Amino acid sequence: xxxxxxxxxxxxxxxxxxxxxxxxxxxxxxxxxxxxxxxxxxxxxxxxxxxxxxxxxxxxxxxxxxxxxxxxxxxxxxxxxxxxxxxxxxxxxxxxxxxxxxxxxxxxxxxxxxxxxxxxxxxxxxxxxxxxxxxxxxxxxxxxxxxxxxxxxxxxxxxxxxxxxxxxxxxxxxxxxxxxxxxxxxxxxxxxxxxxxxxxxxxxxxxxxxxxxxxxxxxxxxxxxxxxxxxxxxxxxxxxxxxxxxxxxxxxxxxxxxxxxxxxxxxxxxxxxxxxxxxxxxxxxx
Numbered sequence: 001x002x003x004x005x006x007x008x009x010x011x012x013x014x015x016x017x018x019x020x021x022x023x024x025x026x027x028x029x030x031x032x033x034x035x036x037x038x039x040x041x042x043x044x045x046x047x048x049x050x051x052x053x054x055x056x057x058x059x060x061x062x063x064x065x066x067x068x069x070x071x072x073x074x075x076x077x078x079x080x081x082x083x084x085x086x087x088x089x090x091x092x093x094x095x096x097x098x099x100x101x102x103x104x105x106x107x108x109x110x111x112x113x114x115x116x117x118x119x120x121x122x123x124x125x126x127x128x129x130x131x132x133x134x135x136x137x138x139x140x141x142x143x144x145x146x147x148x149x150x151x152x153x154x155x156x157x158x159x160x161x162x163x164x165x166x167x168x169x170x171x172x173x174x175x176x177x178x179x180x181x182x183x184x185x186x187x188x189x190x191x192x193x194x195x196x197x198x199x200x201x202x203x204x205x206x207x208x209x210x211x212x213x214x215x216x217x218x219x220x221x222x223x224x225x226x227x228x229x230x231x232x233x234x235x236x237x238x239x240x241x242x243x244x245x246x247x248x249x250x251x252x253x254x255x256x257x258x259x260x261x262x263x264x265x266x267x268x269x270x271x272x273x274x275x276x277x278x279x280x281x282x283x284x285x286x
Contacts, residue, residue: 004058008065066090129251142181147173149235171208
């Protein structure tokens with residue numbers, strides 16, 4: 001079995017955790033490799049490959065960092081039909097399968113004693129008023145956020161599902177998330193927590209100026225359409241999985257639907273989704 005190591009070295013503990021993983025693999029005669037861009041960050045004796053060759057080479061991808069690091073690794077891995085294991089080198093890391101003090105559990109991974117959880121993803125496309133494609137992003141793991149730009153003013157967003165009008169939101173924005181993403185920004189905005197086994201699309205408004213301020217859970221096969229009014233003068237932006245936002249022109253249409261691709265997350269421990277949820281959120285209690 002061969003492993004690709006994708007550490008996020010901007011994380012305080014990531015280098016230390018990565019070196020522990022390397023030592024463990026060396027002790028167990030396991031083949032692993034880093035991405036070429038990390039050459040110089042670790043010993044010259046380590047193996048480095050260009051990203052596409054690395055993802056093709058590996059049987060399993062190991063992301064070391066927080067949830068953001070694991071999400072970005074999963075977006076890459078799913079396009080190569082590879083499973084991902086997240087090792088927590090950050091804070092909460094809902095998506096981590098192993099904590100930084102549990103490196104010995106990698107023995108179970110080497111021996112094949114693990115399960116994989118399939119996670120639903122979202123695709124998004126943006127069209128201008130003439131139906132020209134402006135932007136496309138596939139395999140969103142957590143969420144798609146459509147929100148106001150730098151001005152602290154509310155915006156108007158018209159939302160429909162499969163052609164049926166849902167609502168005109170007058171708000172700071174909306175979050176459209178996968179079940180996996182319901183423990184991220186959507187939760188902070190008051191949205192529900194959805195078990196990742198339940199395939200669905202969740203819409204949560206952000207600070208809406210309305211009595212209708214609840215989240216809506218849609219069937220996973222739904223197609224959501226968000227239209228920016230032609231007369232909207234405020235700056236509106238979109239961000240996928242927390243990546244850098246881009247500005248959406250007025251009159252544009254955003255189409256969001258379930259991706260044909262799934263992400264596979266490795267689970268070594270027997271903790272249920274509720275066990276993980278309670279454990280992680282307990283760290284936020286005061």
